[in-house]
Amino acid sequence: MARTDGRAGAAKRNKKEDLMEDLEAVNLAADWADISQGLRKDLGHQLHSQWIKPIQLGAFDDETGTLDLFLPTEFSANWVKDRFADRLTLAWKIARGNIRNVNIQVHPGRRKVPDIALGDGRRPANDGGDMGIMVNGPGVINDAGFTSSVGLDxxxxxxxxxxxxxxxxxxNAAQRMAATEQPQFSPLYIKAGTGQGKTHLLHAIGHQYLASHPRARIFYCSAERFMVEFVQALKANQMIEFKARLRSFDLLLVDDIQFIIGKASAQEELLYTIDHLLAEGKRLVFAADRAPQALDGVEPRLLSRLSMGLVADIQAADIELRKKILESKLTRFAPLDVPEDVIEFLARTITRNVRELVGGLNKLIAYAQLTGQVVSLQLAEEQLTDILSANRRRITIDEIQRTVCQFYRIDRSEMSSKRRARAVVRPRQVAMYLSKVLTPRSYPEIGRKFGGRDHSTVIHAVRLIEDLRQRDADMDGDVRSLLRQLES
Structure with a gap:
């Protein structure tokens, strides 16, 4: 009986310990969510997405006060350690007093990817990195024994x-690069901001090229991955194999070339590879978020090679393209009805990049399907608050007043005057309404900008214009026109 009670007590203690560990993990995750959000505001979306977002929480050692933070590659771990270790440590100290330092390292369980056998049966050094993908046709095992099922999306x-x-x-340039006939230019350099489609085009080139060249050898990687594999080959004394492998491809696709920084020897190897492949009539495509001349820390000879072909720029999508993209995505959700005013609202409001635009649509539709609600403009405004706030340009009340006065052809002083003529009152009310919609200002703050009016006057104006937009097509048209001017 005593033994049974002992086992039961031990099981209870173990269960309690497991619960405590689970609770600790939940608390750490909640703190990390707050810290990550703060770093996103400090560093900006691009730096945060590239370096902070991939961080995974590890174990916390209460005795040493050390928290493990994991990153997927040695390169990214070293980058974050060099540039953000102090900031991450300080943030965790503020969030949790018992954390005294952070240990930034490569995740021990990172995914293993088969490497590529060399002609003599040996394999180059590879400690689990995925230096791009060699493709011999989708889902086919090629002669080297490498499966391409993890290849192009x-x-x-x-x-x-x-x-x-x-x-x-x-x-059009990407399609030329993937065509059967030899392109008139190489390399192709695609410049585009985050989420505008440059990676999509790289994958599309790979697919199209395979369709016309079924036995082609395609190499797709990020510049960061290239740097990691280069360093690994150098340390393992496998540079001859590395070079032979790299120069054996028919199509080279390198994404995010802006991260080809650091070691001059790695840049030199890429330079020689470009020269070798071009001399053999092979095709090269690079993508980056800036023009070749704007790349930091890249030697002039490599910059010259990157820009010697065609530099094709993808500009931020205009409202017509954003609407086309949304409408194309809606076919996946048929027969779900998404009103035209919701599409117009999303296309007009989410302007930073296409990825966020599509993500906003997916989030809205998923919420509607899971809760059984009808997709509406009100639902979009309620559920996409974070995305909409991040995309809205900082518009001032002064700017709103100036734009409204120009639109209705009244003097700017009328925004603060005591005149009650309809030709003055209605524009003033529209300006108050727009100030509430487009700025974070409170009703009293808005009232002060309109001649020191009481907050109740602003509330009345906002509700009146909202009501008029529902009943009066001309008023709704005026407000829509003003919104386009102010948000453009």
């Missing part, structure tokens, strides 16, 4: 790439 094709005035040049 099947959804990123030319057929799925929606074109408009801002991206048609890059799309």
């Amino acid at each position: 099947a959804s990123l094709t030319f057929a799925a790439f929606i074109t408009g005035e801002t991206n048609i040049l890059a799309c």
Whole structure:
């Protein structure tokens, strides 16, 4: 009986310890969410997405006060350690007093990817990194024994790439690069901001090239991955194999070339590889978020090679292209009804990049389907608050007043005057309404900007214009026109 009670007591203690560990993990995750959000505001979306977002929480050692933070690659771990270790440590100390330092390292369980056998049966050094993908046709085991099923994203094709005035040049150039006949230019350099479609075009080139060259050898990687594999080959004394492997491809696709920084020897190797492949008539495509001349820490000879072909720019999608993209995505959700005013609202409001635009649509539709609600403008405004806030330009009340006065052709002083003529009152009320919609200002703050009016006057104006927009097509048209001017 005593033994049974002992086992029961031990089981209870173990269960309690497990619960405590689970609770600690939940608390750490909640703190990390707050810290990550703060760093996103400090560093900006691009730096945060590239370096902070991939961090995974590890174990916390209460005795030493050390928290493990994991990153997927040695390169990213070293980068974050060099540049953000102090900031991360301080943030955790503020969030949790018992954390005294952080240990930034490569995740021990990172995914292993098969490497590529060399002609003599040996394999180059590879400690689990995925230096790009060699493709011999989708889902086929090639002669080297490497499966390409982890290769190009099947959804990123030319057929799925929606074109408009801002991206048609890059799309046409990409199709030329993938065509059967030899292109007139190489390399192709695609410049585009985050989430505008440059990675999509790289994958589409790979798919199209395979369709016309079934036995082609394609190499797709990020510049960061190239740097990691280069360093690993150097340390393992496998540079001859590394070079032979790299120069054996028919199509080289390198993404995020802006991260080809640091070691001059790695840049030199890429330079020689470019020269070798070009001399053999091979095709090269690079993508980055800036022009070649704007790359930091890249030697002039490499910059010259990157820009010697065609530099195709993808501009930020205009409102017409954003609407086309949303409408194309809606076919996946048929027969779900998404009103035209919701599409117009999303296209007009989410302007930073296409990825956020599509993500906003997906989030809205998922919420509607899971809760059984009807997709509406009100639901979009309620559920996409974070995305909408991040995309809204900082518009001032002064700017709103100036724009409204120009639109209605009244003097700017009328915004603060005591005149009650309809020709003055209605524009003033529209300006108050827009001030509440487009700025974070409170009702009293808005009232002070309109001649020291009481907050109740502003509330009345906002409700009145909201009501008029529902009943009066002319008023709704005026407000829509003003919104386009102010948000453009």
